[in-house]
Amino acid sequence: MAEIDKTDSSQILGLGKTPAQWVEIMAERGIEISERTLRERANETGAFYRLGRTMLITPAQIDTIFEGGQSCRSKSTKGVGFTGRRAGSSTTAGVSQAHTGEALRHLQKQAHGTG
Structure with a gap:
């Protein structure tokens, strides 16, 4: 039987x-x-895969890396770090239904001119 190269999948x-x-x-x-x-x-750019200490980059991600270097960098954000998951944030909480409902009621009141 022929050996299957699992990297093909x-x-x-x-x-x-x-x-x-x-x-x-x-x-x-x-x-x-x-x-x-x-x-x-x-x-x-976040264009990579990481498993442990190993970083792998696909051809499509290389394109993204090159394209990322073409964007105009604003001086006002120079030195500002990333926030959220890429910066290592462990926050996993979803949107609170209580806050969402409260915000929706507030917007509805404003739209009707009663808030």
Whole structure:
């Protein structure tokens, strides 16, 4: 019986490469970038997969990383860190139904001119 390559069924394992591998590929094409810079850009854009300490980046995510470098950076947000899940927030609470209902009643009163 033929042996099955399980990486064929996973796009992440089949297409994903480590930052070091991407740096080598880019160097072959005349693109000079350090592994550290690539990791930082991946973290900034959220375009990577991580399992433990291993970072894998797919070709589509490399495109996202390059596209992320094209955006205009506002000076007013320079130095401001990420918030939420990417920054490690452990908040998992959903939207409170009590607060949602209260906000809806408030908006309805304002719309009817009674609030």
